[in-house]
Amino acid sequence: MKKVKAASLALLLACAVSSHGCNDPRVHDTSKNPVAVKIVVDPEKPLYEIGDEVKLDYVVFDALGSPVYGIPASWQNPDPAGAEPLGGGRFRLLHVGAYTWRVTLDGYGLSDQATLTVPSRPVEMEITVDPEKDHYVVGDEVEFGLLVYDQEGTLMDLPADWEAPDGSLARPEGGLRYTLLSEGRLTWTASLQPPWDLQASRTLLVDGTGPQVVIDSPERGDTIAVSASRPVMTVSGHVKDEPSGVDILYLRGNNVAEQQLTVEPDGSFSLEVPVRQGMNTVELEAFDASGNATRLVRSAYVSTDFFSLEGDAEGRTQIPAAETINLSAEAFDRGSPSGNPPYDPCSEDANGNYACQEIADLATVLELALNNVDFSSSQQGQHFIWPLVDQAWQFNLTNEI
Secondary structure: OHHHHHHHHHHHHHHHHOOOHHHOOOOOOOOOOEEEEEEEEEOOOOOOOOOOEEEEEEEEEEOOOOEEOOOOEEEEOOOOOOEEEEEOOEEEEOOOEEEEEEEEEOOOOOEEEEEEEEOOOOOEEEEEEEOOOOOEOOOOEEEEEEEEEOOOOOEEOOOEEEEOOOOOOEEEEEOOEEEEOOOEEEEEEEEEOOOOOOEEEEEEEEOOOOOEEEEEEOOOOOEEEEEOOEOEEEEEEEEEOOOOOEEEEEEEEOOEEEEEOOOOOOOEEEEEEEOOOEEEEEEEEEEEOOOOEEEEEEEEEEEEOOOOOOOOOOOOOOOOOOOOOOOOHHHHHOOOOOOOOOOOOEEEOOOOOEEEOOOOOHHHHHHHHHHOEOHHHOOOOOOOOOOEOOOOOOOOOOOOO
């Protein structure tokens, strides 16, 4: 009798632990009772980026950790301005920030929440310079600054390491202030400290002088023979400007209107310009990209071709082998006595206007020279060059002399 009771008790215990409960009304089934709810995010990442799309759902668990299906729930979603709903539990993250979803099982009070974070990341850097100029000159003092922006253009305060030009080019004055010491292009670079890998550079153009202009032809003091039928001379040379680069080159002269010259890639230039007999002057003016200018003047004496006297059709003759200039004693006696004043071709006319008479002979020219020599400075027995005193005379020789 005791053995039968033991068997019955064992069967009862087996039915109690069976998942089917052996259809014993004394056994209560707890497998459908939810005890927890969990939000599931796809894809699941520690951090997200602007523009990422995610899908959110929930799973209900019983006491044994098994999922329970078919239990409705209510959602609390973030502001749509930050997490745009796309339908079907999908959302698009639009801005930097932290976004929280909460789900609550209807009738049970069980809830869970999930927070997705879009962190602020530096994506752009800008180096500022005060004062801000298109170019600088040696001796200018500048101060640098750094602006760091995140994905939405919001300023960030992040430390950076700086790399500056050599101290012989830009002298540090403390902080991010420098004095510019040399012409050229000087570069500063800022790099964000780890964990960020972002850098920016700023190059300053230091240029306070104009381009270097060299005229190869005509050379200084040149005498150039040209054809009477084609009176031109070639102006050539080269120009360069290291810091800014040559912007434009002009040529003008006493016998040529201003015009712009073409500068070849190697800096050379060449142009034929019209000339006339006598002294011809050309002026070159070069500007660099910073607006600095250099002006250079070159003069050359121009003569027409020699002609053959035998083949001359204009009736020109040779100059005699010698010319004789006769000066009378009067030329040496002027000024003494006082009634015989030195000859002066220039004086006031009847109307009080200062005017000069035309000199038409070489004797008068020589007389003027003799009357302006300082004989008192001569020393006896020595060769001496007498300077002309008081006045300087300019004579235009014509074919009438």
